[in-house]
Amino acid sequence: MPSASPSTDDPADFRVHVVAESIRLFAEQGYESTTVEQIAAAAGISRRTFFRQFGAKEDVIFADHESLLTAVSAHLAAGDDPWRVVCSAAELVFVHFRDAREMAVRRFRVVQEVPALRDRELVTTYRYQRLFEDSLRSRLPDESPVRLIGYAAAVTGAHNYLLRAMVRGDEDATLQRLRDELDHLRATFTGGAALGAVTVVTHSAEMSPEEIGRRVVEQLRAEQRDHGQ
Known part of the structure; x- marks a missing residue:
């Protein structure tokens, strides 16, 4: 109706x-x-x-992202800690879709059935990651670009993995779980793990950004376990 x-x-x-x-x-x-x-x-x-x-x-179908991207951009500009504000921006996106879960579930089902929409979703997802990258690179000009891009990708991947889990009804995919995972990532990239270490993650060309991000998170955790973190 x-x-x-x-x-x-x-x-x-x-x-x-x-x-x-x-x-x-x-x-x-x-x-x-x-x-x-x-x-x-x-x-x-x-x-x-x-x-x-x-x-x-x-x-x-993705038009509501425009307002959300604007809100994320403003949030990134207002934060004091460049590393932390990227995480809180990801949390902002998660909360938006958690609070509109019914619409998110319907969109997920529609998008899965239409290849063109799946491609469009990947482009939309990358726009958030690009905002994170641009924020970090503008505020940390002396930092390694590879490290900053890796951090933005890891945050985006962890967020998207838990967002999809939340949409599918996983009760463990909560805001607190996301916050814990992002705290872990931030510690890893900013000194919680051995600085100067290089993490290598191989992936196929067909792998989605979400899966790449998930593998980055898993590899970082494995390296921290190996170093007794």
């Missing part, structure tokens, strides 16, 4: 409303069978407004 027409006073709420309606229709009718006209009608907006705000059907 179409929901009430959204208020445009808050752009973030407006986008979330339209995204939620589009995902609901995709889940109920199938992605290919759902038209822009049906999404606009369900969201209580005109077809013209839909195209002006979202561009195309394949764009709308």
